[in-house]
Amino acid sequence: MPGTAKKIKITINDKEYAVDRNGSVLAICQKNNIPVAALCRHFDFEESEALCRLCLVKARLPKEKDYRFIPSCVLKATQGLKIITSDGEIARIRKTLLELLFLEHAGLCASCYRNLNCELQNLAIKYSIDQFRFVPRVAEIESEEALERLRDRLTRKVADVRNPSIARDSTKCVECRRCIKACAEIQSVKALNVQKRAIETGIGTEHYTPLECTYCGQCALHCPTAAIIEKTEAVAVVKALKDPNKVVIAQFAPSVRVTLGEEFGLLPGTVVTGKMVAAARKCGFDVVFDVTTGADITILEEATELIDRIKKEDPKRPLPMFTSCCPAWILFCEQFYPEIIPHLSSTRSPQMMMGSLIKTYYARNKKINPKNIVLVSIMPCTAKKYEASRPEFSHEGLRDVDHVLTVREFAHIVKNLKIPFVDLPEEDFDSPLGVSTGSGVIFGSSGGVTEAALRTTNYYLTGKSLPQLELRNVRGLENTREASVRIGDKEVKVALVNGLASARKIVEMVLRNESPYKFIEVMACRGGCLGGGGQPWPINNQIRLARMRSIYATDKTSAIRESHKNPVVRKIYQEFLYKPGSRKAEKLLHTRHYPFEYKLRKEHMKKSDNGW
16 A cells, blocks of 8 residues: 555564564564563553663674664664574573662562552563672661661652552662653653662652652553552551441442452453452442443533523633643643633532432431541542642542542452452342443543533434434544544534543643644543553553453443433432532532642641641
């Protein structure tokens, strides 16, 4: 075909392959299932710096007689290139490199959060590294100066006072810099960087100050060890589960049903909805709800707000309207683009809508004192921890959501209680907040919010369902996508964005008054929530696509596929909220966003008033 790049031939381990010219040899090996060790390279990022050098291979370049060692991540394919990926000499070098890494590593694998799910540990096992041989012994350090340096390295843990989401431990860092790339390339936040020099080199914030970012967790998701993880709330949750005076409620985010199974050895994308409900009950949760019900309510409020903005053309609520489901995106706007705040939808995220309704509507109907309810969200996202802690999401002094567990944290609780997850029977969510639609489920994928919103917006404007509910032109993993959908006699142009770096470009387009869009969906993580910072390790596009396919397959087979047709949602409005956009709905289901500096001052004043 015209324009198609001509393939070249290279030889890997005496076998010939037709490949693209100048492609990374490491990428070629991985694509062809040829094992090559690597720590610093992740294929979510464009470039590699050959930092760990574990991917060394023997390469004989064209016109050269002898093989030489070259890191395969920076070695480009050229015609006639010959590669050896593994032999005794390569294995010895890799083992030595791994031993050097362990000299700087804490090496306490048995008690580590990522035990048995750590890339460094997996390589140590593969190359027979005696990990404990390299744990530094304080008694063996002779000089006082050397002892002080060791103590500093082993105890340099940043106290993130204002950060409820991310925990960092530099003693487990292998300086691969994947966290730096995630923060810079995916999010353009650049909160992490290389600090100090020589033997004191480390990864962290400037001068190792407390972390202030968007708390998306992509740094934790891409970290190969436990140097960056979520700040766990598991201990507090287990304590609540043991309290007979508390009604402990679990609520699961839409994407969790297609990702949780990976923590128990199931293939990516395996739908485990019934098993996760059963597991929650085995853990001791009294009630188990589905956040997709909250997603359906979000759509009704969001569609109403969008129509209102289109009709009234209020400069205080301008178009395009941005989604507000992603807390990392909201914090990004508050920090970097406060002038875009009027464009943000005022609707709360499904998590916070559910929290508000559980502590009011559900508590009233079941005659439970809200003070006795402990609501625990199981979320794909570390930023949801931050979101739940925001002071505006409380009612009469009670947090709407008490605790947030990532998918990984919930799986740890299940494993620690020795619950046989894979063998559990399927169970259903509890009523009333356990009935969902296909529109609610697709919230878990990038483009899902837009697709669900357009289904309901079309119904509100025309009284009819879209001729084709599956809007395939809004689906995918591309960082920025756009689509045009006919609603009634109008064409509605929408944009969908993955990653805050891509969102930055769209925001600046809006600020220049160059945006042709009416509605813009932004998700901080690639693929949306299914690629969130609290999802199972590892992550790559193949895993994201498997999860995405399962989400859309669930939508396709759902008995109800449009949010406005959810009978539970209709009942809640009839009995409690009156209608979307009502005064009561505004109070319980909407919020306000503030410039970051103003928000910090407001929180400081609140703490001062309470004598904290």
